[in-house]
Amino acid sequence: MLSSQVDARAKRQAFRAGLESGRLQRFPGAFTPLTAPLIQELGFEGAYISGAVMAAELGLPDIGLTTLTEVVQRGHQISRMTDLPTLIDADTGFGEPMNVARTVHELEDAGVAGLHIEDQVNPKRCGHLDGKEVVSADVAAQRIAAAVKARRDPGLVIMARTDVRGTVPGEQGLSLAVDRAKALEAVGADAIFPEAMQSLAEFEAIRAAVKVPILANMTEFGKSRLFTHEELEGVGVNLVIHPVSLLRIAMGAIERGLVDLRDSGTLDGQLDGMQTRARLYELNDYASYSAFDQTLFDFEVPGTHE
Structure with missing residues (x-):
């Protein structure tokens, strides 16, 4: 944390x-x-x-x-x-x-x-x-x-x-x-x-x-x-x-996503390639912050599907 x-x-x-x-x-x-x-x-x-x-x-x-x-x-x-x-x-x-x-x-x-x-x-x-x-x-x-x-x-x-x-x-x-x-x-x-x-x-x-x-x-x-x-x-x-590899990978994905958003009006087709909310919270260690002080962070970390 x-x-x-x-x-x-x-x-x-x-x-x-x-x-x-x-x-x-x-x-x-x-x-x-x-x-x-x-x-x-x-x-x-x-x-x-x-x-x-x-x-x-x-x-x-x-x-x-x-x-x-x-x-x-x-x-x-x-x-x-x-x-x-x-x-x-x-x-x-x-x-x-x-x-x-x-x-x-x-x-x-x-x-x-x-x-x-x-x-x-x-x-x-x-x-x-x-x-x-x-x-x-x-x-x-x-x-x-x-x-x-x-x-x-x-x-x-x-x-x-x-x-x-x-x-x-x-x-x-x-x-x-x-x-x-x-x-x-x-x-x-x-x-x-x-x-x-x-x-x-x-x-x-x-x-x-x-x-x-x-x-x-x-x-x-x-x-x-x-x-x-x-x-x-x-x-x-x-x-x-x-x-520069991770930047190139990320920027390539960002550009493809923006093109899709511009052309289709939604990013629904990009969801399978996105990091989930749960995975982001895991990397950010939300659970530890919540355990440390529940008066500030009082929530449950979402499941892996989110």
Whole structure:
């Protein structure tokens, strides 16, 4: 009721244990607080909080227009609703090293278990679009070093994302990604997020280059084929995110429903695909609120057919 009873430090330790377990950690993107308990209930290891999704929910493109305040607020809203660890997209850290340090403090206070900071220039672009530019290796390292130094809870996972693979085609781009992953590990990154890998072999190359855990981004309509969890685990990937998937599923259903409503004047034909009232109340834990204070919530939770 109200929020998770598991504190942030425990979630961070669980995240680290999962990354070291040898089992692939599966983090679907929680695009609203309500999706977080559902992700937990269905047996996933954690929830991802996507910057692209946060921008999209505000009607903005994913080009660095969201503010630190907006990201922190969403991180807190989602993290408090699940016992699972959450990993949040901190874009480029919202500025230079001192800004990065403040970003770490704010997100730490929001209760996330980990965050990743990327090496794109400002304004950034979606990681699976062409035309990206990255900062120098020195600047990228300064961002991660600042994040590591600013961390107050040693359990907080500081992940370094590199977009350099998408800036140069062919083997040269992969070679640059390998070199940068090594450099970011050397300044204290707890994990590496190599963006826009184009094959399992490329993930294998990153895996061989660093000792820390690595992440695979399985975003639809992107540069990477949608590898299965079994395939990713087989090449040594430790963590997979599906950042925008639930938003895409939901928005697809919303658009189809609106078309049906416009054309037929009713949503009766959509009922079989809707979440029932009872299921919504179950996820919102109405029964606990009612038991806690019946002077405020004096009702019976409806049956599953409603």
